[in-house]
Amino acid sequence: MTARERRTRILQLLQLIPILSVLVILFGGALVMALLQSLGFAPWFGINTFPDFSYFGSLWGSQTFWVSLWLTLYYATVSTLLALVFGTMLALALIKAFPGKWLYKYLYKLPLMIPYTVGIALAVIMLSSGGVLSRIVAFAGLIDDPGQFPQILKTHYGWGIIAVYVWKQTPFITLAVYAVLLGIGRETEEAAAILGARRGAIFFRVTLPQILPGIVSSTLICFAFNVGAFEAPFILGGGFPDTLPVVAWRYFNDADYTLQLQGMATVVSIGIVAGVILFAYLWVYRRYERRMGRH
Amino acid sequence: MTQVRLDSVRKQFGNFVAIENLDLDISSGELVALLGPSGCGKTTTLRMISGLERPSNGAIFFDGKDVSEQAVQDRNVGMVFQRYALFPHMTVEKNVAFGPSVRGESKAEIARRIDEILEVVQLTPFRTRFPAQLSGGQMQRVAVARTLITKPSILMMDEPLANLDTKLRVEMRRFIRDLQQQFGITTIFVTHDQIEAMELADRVAVIFDGQLAQYDTPERIYRYPRSLDVADFMGATNIFPGKLLSRKRVSTALGELDCPHQNDRSVGDPVHVLLRAEALDINTGPFTSEGSGLRGRIRARDFFGASVTYRVTCNDQEIDVTENARRMLDVGDDVQLEIAPEQVWLLSA
Ligand SMILES: Nc1ncnc2c1ncn2[C@@H]1O[C@H](COP(=O)(O)OP(=O)(O)OP(=O)(O)O)[C@@H](O)[C@H]1O
Numbered sequence A: 001m002t003a004r005e006r007r008t009r010i011l012q013l014l015q016l017i018p019i020l021s022v023l024v025i026l027f028g029g030a031l032v033m034a035l036l037q038s039l040g041f042a043p044w045f046g047i048n049t050f051p052d053f054s055y056f057g058s059l060w061g062s063q064t065f066w067v068s069l070w071l072t073l074y075y076a077t078v079s080t081l082l083a084l085v086f087g088t089m090l091a092l093a094l095i096k097a098f099p100g101k102w103l104y105k106y107l108y109k110l111p112l113m114i115p116y117t118v119g120i121a122l123a124v125i126m127l128s129s130g131g132v133l134s135r136i137v138a139f140a141g142l143i144d145d146p147g148q149f150p151q152i153l154k155t156h157y158g159w160g161i162i163a164v165y166v167w168k169q170t171p172f173i174t175l176a177v178y179a180v181l182l183g184i185g186r187e188t189e190e191a192a193a194i195l196g197a198r199r200g201a202i203f204f205r206v207t208l209p210q211i212l213p214g215i216v217s218s219t220l221i222c223f224a225f226n227v228g229a230f231e232a233p234f235i236l237g238g239g240f241p242d243t244l245p246v247v248a249w250r251y252f253n254d255a256d257y258t259l260q261l262q263g264m265a266t267v268v269s270i271g272i273v274a275g276v277i278l279f280a281y282l283w284v285y286r287r288y289e290r291r292m293g294r295h
Numbered sequence B: 001m002t003q004v005r006l007d008s009v010r011k012q013f014g015n016f017v018a019i020e021n022l023d024l025d026i027s028s029g030e031l032v033a034l035l036g037p038s039g040c041g042k043t044t045t046l047r048m049i050s051g052l053e054r055p056s057n058g059a060i061f062f063d064g065k066d067v068s069e070q071a072v073q074d075r076n077v078g079m080v081f082q083r084y085a086l087f088p089h090m091t092v093e094k095n096v097a098f099g100p101s102v103r104g105e106s107k108a109e110i111a112r113r114i115d116e117i118l119e120v121v122q123l124t125p126f127r128t129r130f131p132a133q134l135s136g137g138q139m140q141r142v143a144v145a146r147t148l149i150t151k152p153s154i155l156m157m158d159e160p161l162a163n164l165d166t167k168l169r170v171e172m173r174r175f176i177r178d179l180q181q182q183f184g185i186t187t188i189f190v191t192h193d194q195i196e197a198m199e200l201a202d203r204v205a206v207i208f209d210g211q212l213a214q215y216d217t218p219e220r221i222y223r224y225p226r227s228l229d230v231a232d233f234m235g236a237t238n239i240f241p242g243k244l245l246s247r248k249r250v251s252t253a254l255g256e257l258d259c260p261h262q263n264d265r266s267v268g269d270p271v272h273v274l275l276r277a278e279a280l281d282i283n284t285g286p287f288t289s290e291g292s293g294l295r296g297r298i299r300a301r302d303f304f305g306a307s308v309t310y311r312v313t314c315n316d317q318e319i320d321v322t323e324n325a326r327r328m329l330d331v332g333d334d335v336q337l338e339i340a341p342e343q344v345w346l347l348s349a
């Protein structure tokens, strides 16, 4: 390494210091603290049995934990997939010219600016039994009484939760995919059409591989959020057994503050599960990218 | 081998008319250039022929059959895009295989044809590379191969040589010409370079502002442009306003000149006189007073290696004269310019 290269390298490191310190101290520190607590280190509560795996043991040993985990992943996956399908379709539609496009381009972003809690409130107003939708259906004569409207919220199918996530995240994915689509342009699709490809082949063989980076990064963000989010399953979920973030929240809020450690074990479990899934996802994607010749 | 006809085709984008009543007849196996300045509608014309764009009015015929309503996929045309539009996530091989593969041909047949076509475009050593790992000329050849493998009945190329350096351009020009002769495909290519159009094409369609200005052989377009605009676009510099003195003689600010017999003009008509720079001869003396001799003085000299262009002042008018660089005249030399009457071309004023 020449002196000049060394200087550049040092300069690069200096530039990274602010962001690195925030990451290491705030994020890394919190992570370490969470891990320590979940392993029984909390002297400020008068507890210090470190290293103590009993919190994880009792958590993972109970059957409800696995049901909670299943529910958490189920809501997160289904909403991410639905948002992906809708978002991609919307982005593909937005690329084309159609009358009133400017209005549409403005409208679809609206959910992005509305907070989750407002979205949840909207879901309660619209979808609950006795809500607007049930009244409309009853008014239309499809059911005799709003009370007969099928239960959408507060079931373990989680349609309410999924609806809120999809409503909020579809525009996010649209935005990401739309930007990528604008970048790749229409020419490769047109070339494919001239070469004889029909719509399906054009999408799956030409468009999709090119927008995959946008899809992967945006679904990664949505999925990670959905696994960790708490308000929607708390308000719209089916109650016990809850999703893992709600379980953790209940532990933290318990009058018995020693349960905080159990809560930390829950949080760390969420982190591990989400981390493993996201890394696996990225690994598969990287392998695909390499096969496509990208580095 | 398909004959193409555009019948008063018009294309409008919103209120903007991109193509106005375009009639174009392209014979089977012909190589036609669409030539015109940027924004005149060349790409739009290609896109309408390929089916990517629908004409607002008029019809397009392939071998006499109206294809205006036919989908892109069913027209069996080939198009090489200006920026190639290769699939960045596929290797050269996969790019080339795309067409036959979506048309449902067998793997063995595709493999055989790929080998064959990669040999034609000399890309066999690059078959497993990705487009990002190729040079401009190689990418272009992939684009050509990808199109040719589908055996299109019409081959279209949008500025095929625009992105290449001079040497590659010459190479690709020869390549396209050979290919076209070898396969005999009706070929339409777009260019805004008149030299390229003249060198490659059987016929050139000059388009200005969405209108066909002239459609003719390169030689005729160059020698006998039908309008001032065409003459100007073909690089003519010596154009002077004049007036017919008789059916065979014209007066200009340069002096009087003999011209070919004008059948459909009357004496006294205002005209523009086009004198091509290489059609003029320079006489360094002794000067004669008969014929079309124009006396002048060399004011500037541009040396191009094989040729040299002099700027000569005649009667306060400037005129360019190009000749072989076998001799060199000097700035300030007195000269007399001669031109054969049949080399003089008159344009309507
Ligand atoms: N989709 C479109 N919407 C609106 N106007 C368009 C569209 N496509 C082309 N035009 C307009 O039509 C005219 C002709 O465009 P075209 O692309 O055919 O030009 P061109 O002759 O290929 O020019 P260049 O040599 O710069 O490629 C241009 O003025 C352009 O702005």
Ligand SMILES: [Mg+2]
Pocket: B042, B043, B044, B158
């Ligand atoms: Mg163009």
